[in-house]
Amino acid sequence: MATLKSSANPTARALIAWYDRHHRKLPWRTTPTMAAKGLRPDPYHVWLSEVMLQQTTVQAVKAYFAKFLSRWPTVDDLAAAPNEDVMAAWAGLGYYARARNLKKCAEVVSGTHGGVFPDTEEGLRTLPGIGDYTAAAIAAIAFDRQAAVMDGNVERVISRLHAIDAPLPGSKPEMKRHVAAMTPAERPGDFAQAMMDLGATICTPKRPACALCPFRGECLALEGDDPERFPVKAAKKEKPVRQGAAFVAVSGDGLILLRRRPEQGLLGGMTEVPTTGWTARMDGETGVTAAPFPAEWQPAGTVTHVFTHFELRLSVYRAGPLSLPSGVHGFWEPVTKLDGLALPTVMKKAIVQAIPNAFPTNKG
């Protein structure tokens, strides 16, 4: 793993030297040694990991990455998979539009590009679910392109390095210019991953380990003695509380009533138990009177779940064992086979509230 040529800027050289010693070993990566020899990671692996990592921690992604690769070893396999299988495999990871776009993207790459990913930032940028960050990351990491990669980690590093007082997201273009100016022609993929590793392990949001940082001699935020002040961000809005009811109906032979949510919007395309609308106030029609069918609905407690932009308090009602009512919208599934379904976490919570042992393999 040769250090960068002296023609590269000294900041990038210092970072790459740090990365060669301290890089994280992750399942979707090749080592710097391999990268330096020109060995590239599989673009399918890079793409899959990058999409999963959007707003999601490395720890949470690892198991999902392994499961997807095991089940769909190539982009063609994923393209050929049923939507429902992909949504079920993604269940629990959140931001389900990513899974819908993942499937669409696989279909385009497999059907239109012969199973080969575009090898430029511009080409990648046209694919579903691939935005500015992901296009640059795949281009740099998988195809050795000199692309400026900027995610939340990089924003933090850059904002501190230059002590940028202007708040995000307005300051993004300025930061992007700094990243582009730093990015070397040699090993741009390792440079990008090094910036992100630095942000994740040294230049952390709280209590950064500045003494160990390869930029400690040139960091303006450290010089100003308060690195934690950066990045400056616009104030965020407070989260409203919404309320609703969820109905867990179980038949005499152990079937539970489920529905599929609309493709668009919150939890789009995922499976749910019947619920009322989720509104600011619990009034009139939003209570037990809005059950999917008449039955002796018993209160089973409440579940609280925090989404990105609101907090949900669900009153859970249970009915059963009962004989299957007719004319009910939805489908009935064995309570013993819920694990294979596309149930988002909030719905698992509601089901567990009514049926404590519904997911015996999970904590509960």
Added chain:
DNA sequence: GACGCGTGGTC
């Protein structure tokens, strides 16, 4: 440019 969009970990 602002908003909608999940979840689990951390302190």
Added chain:
DNA sequence: TGACCAAGCGT
């Protein structure tokens, strides 16, 4: 313990 945050994207 509640607030913050994590390899953002689409509209």
